[in-house]
Amino acid sequence: MNSWMKKLLQVLPEKQILTDLADRYSYSFDASFGEYLPEAVVQVKNNHEVAAVLRVANVYKVPVYPRGSGTCLSGGPLPVKGGIVMDMSQWPEKIEMQPEDLIVKVSPSARTSEINKAAEAYGLMYAPDPSSAHVATIGGNLAENSGGPRGLKYGVTKDYVIGLEVVTPEGKIIKTGGQTIKNVTGYDLTKLMVGCEGTLGVITEATLKLISKPPATQTILVSFSEVRTAGKAISKTLTSGILPAKMEFLDQACIRAVENFQPAGLPIEAEAVIIIELDGHPESLKVEKELIKGIMKQIGAVDIIIPKTVEEAAGIWHARKQVSPAIAKIKPTKVSEDATVPRSRIPDMLDRLNEIKRKYNVEVVVFGHAGDGNLHPNILCDKRDQEEMLRVERAVAELFQAAIDLGGTLSGEHGIGTMKAPFMESELGAAGVDMMKRIKNSWDPNHILNTGKIFSEQGQRLVLRHD
Amino acid sequence: MNSWMKKLLQVLPEKQILTDLADRYSYSFDASFGEYLPEAVVQVKNNHEVAAVLRVANVYKVPVYPRGSGTCLSGGPLPVKGGIVMDMSQWPEKIEMQPEDLIVKVSPSARTSEINKAAEAYGLMYAPDPSSAHVATIGGNLAENSGGPRGLKYGVTKDYVIGLEVVTPEGKIIKTGGQTIKNVTGYDLTKLMVGCEGTLGVITEATLKLISKPPATQTILVSFSEVRTAGKAISKTLTSGILPAKMEFLDQACIRAVENFQPAGLPIEAEAVIIIELDGHPESLKVEKELIKGIMKQIGAVDIIIPKTVEEAAGIWHARKQVSPAIAKIKPTKVSEDATVPRSRIPDMLDRLNEIKRKYNVEVVVFGHAGDGNLHPNILCDKRDQEEMLRVERAVAELFQAAIDLGGTLSGEHGIGTMKAPFMESELGAAGVDMMKRIKNSWDPNHILNTGKIFSEQGQRLVLRHD
Numbered sequence: 001m002n003s004w005m006k007k008l009l010q011v012l013p014e015k016q017i018l019t020d021l022a023d024r025y026s027y028s029f030d031a032s033f034g035e036y037l038p039e040a041v042v043q044v045k046n047n048h049e050v051a052a053v054l055r056v057a058n059v060y061k062v063p064v065y066p067r068g069s070g071t072c073l074s075g076g077p078l079p080v081k082g083g084i085v086m087d088m089s090q091w092p093e094k095i096e097m098q099p100e101d102l103i104v105k106v107s108p109s110a111r112t113s114e115i116n117k118a119a120e121a122y123g124l125m126y127a128p129d130p131s132s133a134h135v136a137t138i139g140g141n142l143a144e145n146s147g148g149p150r151g152l153k154y155g156v157t158k159d160y161v162i163g164l165e166v167v168t169p170e171g172k173i174i175k176t177g178g179q180t181i182k183n184v185t186g187y188d189l190t191k192l193m194v195g196c197e198g199t200l201g202v203i204t205e206a207t208l209k210l211i212s213k214p215p216a217t218q219t220i221l222v223s224f225s226e227v228r229t230a231g232k233a234i235s236k237t238l239t240s241g242i243l244p245a246k247m248e249f250l251d252q253a254c255i256r257a258v259e260n261f262q263p264a265g266l267p268i269e270a271e272a273v274i275i276i277e278l279d280g281h282p283e284s285l286k287v288e289k290e291l292i293k294g295i296m297k298q299i300g301a302v303d304i305i306i307p308k309t310v311e312e313a314a315g316i317w318h319a320r321k322q323v324s325p326a327i328a329k330i331k332p333t334k335v336s337e338d339a340t341v342p343r344s345r346i347p348d349m350l351d352r353l354n355e356i357k358r359k360y361n362v363e364v365v366v367f368g369h370a371g372d373g374n375l376h377p378n379i380l381c382d383k384r385d386q387e388e389m390l391r392v393e394r395a396v397a398e399l400f401q402a403a404i405d406l407g408g409t410l411s412g413e414h415g416i417g418t419m420k421a422p423f424m425e426s427e428l429g430a431a432g433v434d435m436m437k438r439i440k441n442s443w444d445p446n447h448i449l450n451t452g453k454i455f456s457e458q459g460q461r462l463v464l465r466h467d
Numbered sequence: 468m469n470s471w472m473k474k475l476l477q478v479l480p481e482k483q484i485l486t487d488l489a490d491r492y493s494y495s496f497d498a499s500f501g502e503y504l505p506e507a508v509v510q511v512k513n514n515h516e517v518a519a520v521l522r523v524a525n526v527y528k529v530p531v532y533p534r535g536s537g538t539c540l541s542g543g544p545l546p547v548k549g550g551i552v553m554d555m556s557q558w559p560e561k562i563e564m565q566p567e568d569l570i571v572k573v574s575p576s577a578r579t580s581e582i583n584k585a586a587e588a589y590g591l592m593y594a595p596d597p598s599s600a601h602v603a604t605i606g607g608n609l610a611e612n613s614g615g616p617r618g619l620k621y622g623v624t625k626d627y628v629i630g631l632e633v634v635t636p637e638g639k640i641i642k643t644g645g646q647t648i649k650n651v652t653g654y655d656l657t658k659l660m661v662g663c664e665g666t667l668g669v670i671t672e673a674t675l676k677l678i679s680k681p682p683a684t685q686t687i688l689v690s691f692s693e694v695r696t697a698g699k700a701i702s703k704t705l706t707s708g709i710l711p712a713k714m715e716f717l718d719q720a721c722i723r724a725v726e727n728f729q730p731a732g733l734p735i736e737a738e739a740v741i742i743i744e745l746d747g748h749p750e751s752l753k754v755e756k757e758l759i760k761g762i763m764k765q766i767g768a769v770d771i772i773i774p775k776t777v778e779e780a781a782g783i784w785h786a787r788k789q790v791s792p793a794i795a796k797i798k799p800t801k802v803s804e805d806a807t808v809p810r811s812r813i814p815d816m817l818d819r820l821n822e823i824k825r826k827y828n829v830e831v832v833v834f835g836h837a838g839d840g841n842l843h844p845n846i847l848c849d850k851r852d853q854e855e856m857l858r859v860e861r862a863v864a865e866l867f868q869a870a871i872d873l874g875g876t877l878s879g880e881h882g883i884g885t886m887k888a889p890f891m892e893s894e895l896g897a898a899g900v901d902m903m904k905r906i907k908n909s910w911d912p913n914h915i916l917n918t919g920k921i922f923s924e925q926g927q928r929l930v931l932r933h934d
Contacts, residue, residue: 100706100811123708145651156649158658159626174899179809182623182841182879184612184662185887185894186921187903191625191658195651212708239567241590241679283750342646344567374649412649420652427652432641435910436654442905454653 004060005040008084011052016043016090027085030070030077031132033335033383033419033464038065038079043090047165047173047204050086054202054448055171057084063451066198068108068140071132073336074417076144076197080452086202088139094205099124102210103162103179108139108203112146115208124210127154130413131321142203145195147413149246149320152371153279154211156413158194163207166193169200169444179207192439197415198450200443214279217245218289219313221305222296223270227251227354230272231347233299234370237276238343240295242288246277247371253330254323254367261326264319270302274370275320323367331363331380335392335464339403340374340412352402353377360395362388374412389465397462401426419464421456471527472507475551478519483510483557494552497537497544498599500802500850500886500931505532505546510557514632514640514671517553521669521915522638524551530918533665535575535607538599540803541884543611543664547919553669555606561672564589569677570629570646575606575670579613582675591677594621597880598788609670612662614880616713616787619838620746621678623880625661630674633660636667636911646674659906664882665917667910681746684712685756686780688772689763690737694718694821697739698814700766701837704743705810707762709755713744714838720797721790721834728793731786737769741837742787790834798830798847802859802931806870807841807879819869820844827862829855841879856932864929868893886931888923 008017018024018041028035039062044050057064063083070077079085091109098104099122106115112133116126129148130136136146142164147156163177166189177183177190193201224230234247250258250273255266266273278288289306296304307313328334341349350366353375357364368376377399381392400410400423410420410427424433437455440447475484485491485508495502506529511517524531530550537544546552558576565571566589573582579600583593596615597603603613609631614623630644633656644650644657660668691697701714717725717740722733733740745755756773763771774780795801808816817833820842824831835843844866848859867877867890877887877894891900904922907914 098809098811100702101809102705103809145655147649151649155626158655159622168898168902172898174896174902176899178876178894179874180807180841180876180879181839182614182618182807182836183876184880184882185877186883186891186900187667187906188612188625188658188662189899189902191655195655200654212710215708235567238569241682243679281748281751281754284748287748340647340649342565342568342570344565369649372648374647407646409645409647409650410652412647413651415651416653424653427645429641431635431639432643432656433653435635435641435656438909439654439906442909443902 004056004062007056007060008040008042008053011056012042012049018043027067027087028079030072030075032073032075032417034075034078036079037082038085039082041085041087043087045091047167050167050202050204051171051173053084053086054167054169057448058170058446061446061448064448065450066143066202068137069135071136072140072144072415074144074411074415075419076140076415076417076453078418080418089137097122101179104208104210106138106206106208108137110138112136112138112141119210120213123213125213126160126208126210128157128160131324138206139203142194142206143196143198144415145413147369147374149248149369151369152247153243153245158191160209161190161194161206162209164190164193164203165205166201166203169449177207181209197417197453199440199453200449216279216282216285218278218285219307219316220276220289220292221316222274222276222301223267223303224272225270225302227272227350228347229300230274231350233274233296233301234346235344236295236299237292238371240291242291244276244371245279248275248320249366249368249370249375250320250323251366253365254327257326257330257365258319258322261329262322264315264322266319267303275316327365327378327380331382333381333383335379335381335396336414337377337396337399338374338412338414339399339408339410341403341406341408343371343373345406345408346370346373346375348406349375349402353399356395356398356402360391362391362395373408383464386465393462393464416454418453419462421454422460422462424454424456471523471529474523474527475507475509475520478523479509479516485510494534494554495546497539497542499540499542499884501542501545503546504549505552506549508552508554510554512558514634517634517669517671518638518640520551520553521634521636524915525637525913528913528915531915532917533610533669535604536602538603539607539611539882541611541878541882542886543607543882543884543920545885547885556604566591568646571675571677573605573673573675575604577605579603579605579608586677587680590680592680593627593675593677595624595627598791605673606670609661609673610663610665611882614836614841616715616836618836618841619714620710620712625658627676628657628661628673629676631657631660631670632672633668633670636916644674648676664884664920666907666920667916683746683749683752685745685752686774686783687743687756687759688783689741689743689768690734690770691739692737692769694739694817695814696767697741698817700741700763700768701813702811703762703766704759705838707758709758711743711838712746715742715787716833716835716837716842717787717790718833720832721794724793724797724832725786725789728796729789731782731789733786734770742783794832794845794847798849800848800850802846802848802863803881804844804863804866805841805879805881806866806875806877808870808873808875810838810840812873812875813837813840813842815873816842816869820866823862823865823869827858829858829862840875850931853932860929860931883921885920886929888921889927889929891921891923
């Protein structure tokens with residue numbers, strides 16, 4: 001047993017340290033690409049245990065990889081340099097409502113959907129709704145600043161975090177922010193932590209903002225015979241003064257994949273559909289529904305479906321949630337991207353994706369939160385096929401460049417992780433990346449926390465092929 | 468002429484460097500407390516000039532104090548260590564609307580109210596509305612993360628910034644964020660910059676998010692015979708499922724000060740009033756107005772006034788804007804605070820303020836954005852009276868402690884600046900402040916940018932008395 005492992009045994013109960021190969025293997029992957037075996041897994045259950053592990057790791061310069069439920073799409077929890085995976089999912093769940101202050105205090109292990117459920121009991125809502133909300137922990141959502149369909153109207157995880165307890169890479173417990181909505185006391189470490197992909201500290205408690213649950217919702221499904229028309233319909237709606245809660249795009253490949261996987265009555269002849277959810281006062285919804293019908297007809301929609309019952313509407317949204325598992329059935333490997341463009345450039349981005357698909361002869365399906373410019377092009381491939389994977393690598397690189405060319409960003413909501421790290425400088429410039437590295441270096445001088453993420457190593461390139 | 472001044476002449480046109488005593492004096496104060504004479508004032512007009520000045524200052528280790536219109540209430544632009552004031556107000560105004568993307572690009576010199584006016588031409592709104600919006604520049608708002616009445620429903624400046632151009636303390640031009648609402652590419656330097664009080668970089672351009680302008684508004688003025696009842700009415704309203712756009716509190720001293728200064732028909736017999744603005748769909752407003760009337764009657768309001776015309780409503784909001792100038796007439800010196808508590812603790816905070824007033828025999832008037840727990844207790848005094856100022860110092864320190872005791876924060880929207888710096892550790896702990904200092908040290912190793920703000924020097928205490 002190596003010396004840092006011996007030290008771990010002094011600070012944690014033995015049963016919370018896993019070293020068997022089978023255990024370690026189950027922590028070697030997430031919902032993204034690649035497998036990396038850690039040397040040990042620690043299952044932490046309170047802030048003092050986190051601090052103790054980090055202090056040991058910092059002294060022995062062992063990398064530590066915090067992990068929630070492992071649903072990450074950008075490799076956030078992958079132990080790319082070995083070392084320790086810090087499993088936060090066994091932490092006793094805490095969801096402490098303070099409805100009179102419109103806030104809730106949660107443990108990192110609380111599942112996102114459970115937080116929303118607790119809020120709903122008081123007529124409130126925790127707005128961020130990543131598709132993985134039923135499985136993912138809030139800790140992972142915080143680390144990655146998760147988005148979701150409702151981001152269009154309500155923003156992302158970061159917009160709902162007002163205070164954190166954080167353990168620094170050197171093992172000190174600090175508080176950031178607080179319990180008030182307005183707070184300008186010192187630097188905003190809260191919003192720096194949220195979305196830092198676990199590279200600056202381990203979040204051990206969060207205070208989240210809640211809002212009133214809207215009194216009513218209205219779903220609308222619109223189908224199109226041309227992808228570009230669907231893109232224009234999105235822009236047109238959003239500049240009409242209406243802000244839907246959700247505005248999701250599915251191309252024909254996604255529609256057909258869902259219908260093959262779990263039939264939901266989506267129009268399989270359509271080249272694309274947009275699924276809209278309006279929310280608010282019932283009287284406003286009546287007005288907005290008619291306005292949207294007008295816009296869609298004018299722009300040339302093929303069909304506009306207004307579900308007649310709550311169940312029918314729920315069925316449409318269930319179909320949307322099935323896209324990811326459904327397309328995963330098409331080919332063995334799925335490379336999910338989330339490059340994001342200003343909303344007016346969605347039609348152009350759809351054109352660019354089409355070009356890339358033809359140029360590299362790769363299978364690209366597109367869906368996503370088109371209302372905020374956040375598309376999810378997914379490349380379906382087979383990682384055992386070296387020649388195909390080389391084409392996929394090139395297609396992904398060009399896809400990133402297309403987003404940047406159109407005034408967009410590499411990642412809208414999944415995070416940089418490992419795959420996008422080599423492209424950071426092309427978006428931010430060397431000086432921009434340097435200012436980020438200065439923060440990392442000053443907080444984590446031994447580079448133990450989630451090392452190998454966000455910042456690429458000298459000469460690092462995107463590689464999706466096996467050795 | 469000293470050597471750094473000679474270098475400045477090489478990088479800036481001579482007429483943009485002011486060294487006359489009269490000029491320097493007019494940059495020696497802001498809307499807060501204290502006067503400090505700079506050695507020079509530079510009027511910068513583009514990002515390259517900012518970079519050139521910072522490079523000179525960094526080499527010669529001369530402090531630089533960026534300044535907009537000087538409306539700051541926490542001393543943000545005060546040149547507390549002499550050196551250079553960097554006046555951003557002469558920069559050519561740029562307000563570049565991109566309505567189809569719901570964004571606007573602005574120069575730091577753009578006045579906040581002008582940005583909103585440009586948005587309104589497209590049926591859009593720039594939501595943050597600090598009371599100084601007609602005078603203040605967006606650059607100052609960004610540096611301080613300004614709030615305002617609409618913060619209750621719409622959030623603060625930070626919530627509307629998606630991208631920045633920043634000059635680092637060493638004179639490098641970087642971009643942070645971008646043009647998309649969703650963006651998780653690397654650390655969130657945008658939200659770190661907003662509210663850093665100009666200590667980490669100089670903002671030279673900002674991309675701001677716009678939202679649809681709500682179709683209708685409804686003002687309601689409610690008067691109370693007890694301050695505490697008004698506090699309870701706020702909590703009761705906010706937990707009823709209604710989220711007003713604004714919810715402002717004025718105590719009797721403020722009401723009377725306004726009526727003496729510029730009569731507006733406020734009820735001078737009331738112990739406190741709450742002014743509410745609802746916004747949204749006209750049908751929702753009808754429903755919400757009745758709900759609020761019910762809540763106010765039930766809780767024991769003395770009177771509920773619903774203005775009959777748009778002009779009457781505007782008159783009430785104009786009266787609210789007159790509070791600051793009106794109370795400034797009562798005594799020569801005004802110490803404005805903005806300690807903020809969780810909304811449910813507003814009645815307790817009002818009690819604590821009353822105790823402090825009696826204990827130190829100081830004149831305290833209270834108004835503010837009570838809906839989000841952000842009160843503005845103002846201590847009215849005379850800075851020439853050394854004995855009174857000693858009592859004011861003690862009252863201010865106790866006021867900060869009260870906010871922290873109640874789970875709140877030192878500053879909700881004005882910033883830490885110089886006066887609150889000594890109290891940072893009592894809210895954040897030494898380790899929390901240390902993590903902030905690490906960022907400052909790594910970005911600004913020579914401590915040239917707005918030095919003397921946020922972080923207190925060894926043994927620094929609040930002193931409001933003259934030598």
